[in-house]
Amino acid sequence: MGHDSEESAATSNGGTAADGGHDISPPQGENRGDPAIEDTAAATKELGVHVEPSAPSQSSSTSRRLGDEHRPPLPPRPGTLDILKEGNHNTGGTSQRSKQSARPNLQSTATIALSRTDIHTQSYPDGSRETYAASAETTPPSKPAGVFGSIKRFKGLSGSEGGDSASVRSYAPTLEAGGDAESLLGEVLGASQEVPAWKLLSTQYEAPDPFDTFMFEDNEATVDFYREFDELRGGESGEQNEEQQLTQWQSKRKHFLILSSAGKPIYNRHGDDNLISGYIGMIQTIISFYEGANDHLKGFTAAGARFVIMSQGPLYLVAISKLGENDAQLRVQLEALYMQILSTLTLPTLTHLFANRASTDLRRPLQGTEPLLSALADTFTRGSPPTLLSALECLKVRKSQRQVINDTLLRTRCDTLLYGLIVASGRLVSVVRPRKHSLHPSDLQLIFNMLFEARGVKAGGGENWIPLCLPGFNKNGYLYMYVSFVSASEGHGEEPDDDRNETEHQDEIAVLLISANKESFYDLRTMKDTLVKELEKNDSMAIIKSAVRRGRPAATDIVPGTVLRHFLYKSRANVQFTMPSYEPHFTTLLDRRRLLSLYHTLHANVHAKNAHLKVQHCIRRESVSLAWVTPLFELYCVAGPHSTRNALAQSANKVVQWVRREEERVFIIGGAVF
Amino acid sequence: MADSAGTAPPKPSSSVKLVLLGEAAVGKSSLVLRFVNNDFQENKEPTIGAAFLTQKSHLPHRTIKFEIWDTAGQERFASLAPMYYRNAQSALVVYDLTKPTSLVKAKHWVAELQRQASPGIVIALVGNKLDLTSSSDETPETTIAASGGEEGTEGADAAEEENGDARKISTKEGREYAEEEGLLFFETSAKTGKNVQEVFTAIANAIPETQMKTTKGAGAAGGGTQSALGAERVNLNKRPEGAKEGCAC
Ligand SMILES: Nc1nc2c(ncn2[C@@H]2O[C@H](COP(=O)(O)OP(=O)(O)OP(=O)(O)O)[C@@H](O)[C@H]2O)c(=O)[nH]1
Numbered sequence: 054m055g056h057d058s059e060e061s062a063a064t065s066n067g068g069t070a071a072d073g074g075h076d077i078s079p080p081q082g083e084n085r086g087d088p089a090i091e092d093t094a095a096a097t098k099e100l101g102v103h104v105e106p107s108a109p110s111q112s113s114s115t116s117r118r119l120g121d122e123h124r125p126p127l128p129p130r131p132g133t134l135d136i137l138k139e140g141n142h143n144t145g146g147t148s149q150r151s152k153q154s155a156r157p158n159l160q161s162t163a164t165i166a167l168s169r170t171d172i173h174t175q176s177y178p179d180g181s182r183e184t185y186a187a188s189a190e191t192t193p194p195s196k197p198a199g200v201f202g203s204i205k206r207f208k209g210l211s212g213s214e215g216g217d218s219a220s221v222r223s224y225a226p227t228l229e230a231g232g233d234a235e236s237l238l239g240e241v242l243g244a245s246q247e248v249p250a251w252k253l254l255s256t257q258y259e260a261p262d263p264f265d266t267f268m269f270e271d272n273e274a275t276v277d278f279y280r281e282f283d284e285l286r287g288g289e290s291g292e293q294n295e296e297q298q299l300t301q302w303q304s305k306r307k308h309f310l311i312l313s314s315a316g317k318p319i320y321n322r323h324g325d326d327n328l329i330s331g332y333i334g335m336i337q338t339i340i341s342f343y344e345g346a347n348d349h350l351k352g353f354t355a356a357g358a359r360f361v362i363m364s365q366g367p368l369y370l371v372a373i374s375k376l377g378e379n380d381a382q383l384r385v386q387l388e389a390l391y392m393q394i395l396s397t398l399t400l401p402t403l404t405h406l407f408a409n410r411a412s413t414d415l416r417r418p419l420q421g422t423e424p425l426l427s428a429l430a431d432t433f434t435r436g437s438p439p440t441l442l443s444a445l446e447c448l449k450v451r452k453s454q455r456q457v458i459n460d461t462l463l464r465t466r467c468d469t470l471l472y473g474l475i476v477a478s479g480r481l482v483s484v485v486r487p488r489k490h491s492l493h494p495s496d497l498q499l500i501f502n503m504l505f506e507a508r509g510v511k512a513g514g515g516e517n518w519i520p521l522c523l524p525g526f527n528k529n530g531y532l533y534m535y536v537s538f539v540s541a542s543e544g545h546g547e548e549p550d551d552d553r554n555e556t557e558h559q560d561e562i563a564v565l566l567i568s569a570n571k572e573s574f575y576d577l578r579t580m581k582d583t584l585v586k587e588l589e590k591n592d593s594m595a596i597i598k599s600a601v602r603r604g605r606p607a608a609t610d611i612v613p614g615t616v617l618r619h620f621l622y623k624s625r626a627n628v629q630f631t632m633p634s635y636e637p638h639f640t641t642l643l644d645r646r647r648l649l650s651l652y653h654t655l656h657a658n659v660h661a662k663n664a665h666l667k668v669q670h671c672i673r674r675e676s677v678s679l680a681w682v683t684p685l686f687e688l689y690c691v692a693g694p695h696s697t698r699n700a701l702a703q704s705a706n707k708v709v710q711w712v713r714r715e716e717e718r719v720f721i722i723g724g725a726v727f
Numbered sequence: 728m729a730d731s732a733g734t735a736p737p738k739p740s741s742s743v744k745l746v747l748l749g750e751a752a753v754g755k756s757s758l759v760l761r762f763v764n765n766d767f768q769e770n771k772e773p774t775i776g777a778a779f780l781t782q783k784s785h786l787p788h789r790t791i792k793f794e795i796w797d798t799a800g801q802e803r804f805a806s807l808a809p810m811y812y813r814n815a816q817s818a819l820v821v822y823d824l825t826k827p828t829s830l831v832k833a834k835h836w837v838a839e840l841q842r843q844a845s846p847g848i849v850i851a852l853v854g855n856k857l858d859l860t861s862s863s864d865e866t867p868e869t870t871i872a873a874s875g876g877e878e879g880t881e882g883a884d885a886a887e888e889e890n891g892d893a894r895k896i897s898t899k900e901g902r903e904y905a906e907e908e909g910l911l912f913f914e915t916s917a918k919t920g921k922n923v924q925e926v927f928t929a930i931a932n933a934i935p936e937t938q939m940k941t942t943k944g945a946g947a948a949g950g951g952t953q954s955a956l957g958a959e960r961v962n963l964n965k966r967p968e969g970a971k972e973g974c975a976c
């Protein structure tokens with residue numbers, strides 16, 4: 054670890070694990086004596102944490118990686134879902150999403166420019182586990198050190214880390230490396246046999262966002278991920294039980310905590326409040342320490358986990374991830390959790406509750422929202438293209454067919470309707486909306502989460518009438534949503550007139566009708582009946598159902614003979630994305646998480662603030678991938694390990710051509726407006 | 728429509744609007760799931776807003792189509808309740824036999840219904856999770872018989888606890904309150920299905936024919952004969968009796 058540990062020494066106040074004996078390091082840490090762990094756990098030992106205050110004077114590398122500016126968080130955003138605005142689909146330049154759009158000279162040419170200057174290849178031969186860029190911070194540790202030194206429980210957390218798994222160990226060294234590409238890559242290189250030509254290029258790489266990917270190379274880690282979503286289970290009783298649960302808690306790769314600024318726990322994904330009260334207290338102490346200094350703590354790294362903190366009014370939201378997401382990506386996730394809280398309470402209620410009493414216990418008013426928060430959290434842990442891209446996926450149907458569906462929606466629309474949506478297996482089929490209101494992707498994310506990820510609504514069977522606040526639309530009040538599921542597997546949409554209500558909807562089609570009038574259930578219900586009847590009459594229902602059953606095409610169906618195993622194509626103007634089926638290469642939860650981790654890496658790299666990356670190749674032992682960003686689209690492609698760069702580039706071009714050809718099928722452009 | 732097509736002469740059919748009210752997690756949705764799908768889920772998620780379901784109940788002389796509002800018990804949805812019970816002909820007010828506060832909440836709902844709902848509304852008081860009590864029959868003799876007052880609760884609690892029983896509200900307490908207020912009364916288990924069908928049947932029987940609305944659906948075929956047939960239906964206004972018959976005790 055020679056080179057790297059020097060780096061890490063430089064950035065983390067001159068200590069390697071071998072030195073030991075730093076004031077804060079637990080001298081009897083479990084890791085002692087295991088060199089493999091030691092070298093990785095350097096940071097943990099010396100300091101426990103590196104904290105990056107958000108002072109504006111931060112070095113450019115910090116802000117680059119913290120990156121909240123370069124990637125606006127998903128929810129409340131003036132930009133709206135352009136699909137829902139007519140005729141806006143071809144103007145990539147006017148994309149409301151500001152990121153990267155300041156590159157007018159980058160034309161979306163049909164080919165990938167393979168010139169040396171445009172391509173910043175960053176290979177990750179084998180090693181590839183450069184971790185959180187942001188972790189490599191150079192904050193003087195002295196300040197935070199005092200804070201952490203006093204928190205004993207913290208040791209427990211870091212201690213468990215060393216014992217976690219080989220994969221954690223193997224990437225940990227780079228965790229603390231300087232924010233300098235050369236050294237970071239150098240370390241990785243040292244571990245690998247070949248020294249590819251890209252090394253020469255690496256110096257050009259301006260914003261190395263060295264970035265972990267989630268590797269599962271040893272079985273232990275693999276098994277871990279499958280246990281990620283399990284409940285914490287205790288042993289017999291008492292102390293032992295709690296210890297066991299804590300161990301399990303620590304083994305989770307991802308945590309979300311929400312607490313009030315007064316330190317009251319509001320939500321956490323794993324375990325109960327008592328179990329982790331120590332951690333909550335610790336986090337609150339850390340945060341308020343910085344608040345006290347008029348400084349906002351945005352994130353820090355400890356024990357191989359990235360902590361990202363978002364402060365929203367009276368709430369602190371904290372993400373703790375060992376999955377290698379960067380701060381901006383974690384922030385988007387926290388933002389979504391916050392939006393869910395607003396969706397339950399509305400902003401005025403939230404503010405009011407805390408204005409009256411700072412020590413308010415928000416758990417009670419939020420009762421029943423936990424499953425929704427957990428569904429969101431688990432979606433993020435599994436990896437979610439819509440969240441990563443802040444975009445929506447649509448069901449692919451012919452343009453003329455979508456037109457018929459749109460027209461039917463418009464024709465059957467009742468007076469009280471605000472938005473009407475047809476959604477099939479989590480993909481948007483059609484939208485009807487008033488001219489002056491568009492729908493916000495963040496709002497749709499909440500709705501989709503409620504209907505398709507959380508089981509509550511669907512499992513109830515029947516129709517639903519749900520008051521909810523859509524913060525993107527208006528965070529001050531409630532709307533009312535009528536929801537009815539139509540099974541896609543059956544021959545005909547069922548009216549509740551039948552004796553049986555289907556409980557098992559594998560691929561369900563949902564009709565969502567949203568109104569501002571809380572009394573309009575029966576109106577909307579009548580509208581839905583008419584709508585479904587009409588859709589059946591004009592064959593649209595059959596078309597939707599067969600599209601649902603057909604599923605997404607395989608990558609090889611889209612580009613015959615391609616080396617691509619998967620891709621994500623996001624149309625920036627439409628705020629929508631399309632992708633092929635995960636089959637046959639990414640069938641398991643784990644495969645998908647790895648794929649998504651790769652996408653997260655690519656995404657982070659091309660969105661790093663000063664990266665100026667338009668195309669990035671990433672070569673790893675298990676895959677070759679490419680990110681390509683233009684003002685019009687973002688494309689992320691993954692091919693098998695032995696694919697050539699040329700083959701990959703060719704396929705990427707083919708994908709772009711395919712999307713261009715199919716644009717009006719894979720995306721909703723315009724939608725139905727009244 | 729399909730269901731009545733095969734069978735010989737269509738029975739008269741009418742619809743009954745029913746609303747379920749009660750504290751969160753007492754098992755409202757579970758009762759509906761048992762009634763509608765004859766199913767049970769161990770960890771049912773809380774209802775958000777309200778769910779609207781329909782289910783037919785075949786009585787000897789007619790078919791009743793229940794239009795059921797399964798409301799969310801959480802406090803924050805309480806303000807929407809009037810919308811659901813406003814036009815309801817019947818209400819199921821549910822409490823959890825193992826949770827004293829849930830009966831207090833149930834009493835509030837009963838009071839609100841009596842004040843605000845349509846005057847003829849048929850209300851059934853349902854103590855759910857009977858499977859968690861050791862004896863699904865009568866409450867043990869040890870129960871201190873306090874006359875319907877809330878003071879009785881504590882005495883009963885102590886007694887149940889001694890029996891190693893999760894029951895916190897005695898059958899007697901529930902029944903006496905129901906009788907005072909003129910409610911149907913049942914103790915049920917959505918988990919085992921005990922008494923679930925009976926609750927709905929009793930409600931159907933307790934609703935005066937005159938308050939039933941004929942439906943378009945299945946009833947349409949025999950629509951002409953409907954009222955005539957309905958007239959010779961079994962005696963209607965046996966509400967107090969129904970309460971006793973249906974009771975689990
Ligand atoms: N043992 C037992 N558990 C039950 C019974 N009925 C419901 N439950 C459980 O109690 C919990 C709550 O049940 P729900 O049916 O969701 O309760 P609810 O009244 O609809 O709750 P809200 O929708 O939040 O108002 C679930 O975990 C059910 O599995 C029962 O009869 N016996």
Ligand SMILES: [Mg+2]
Pocket residue numbers: 755756757772773774797798799800
């Ligand atoms: Mg419920």
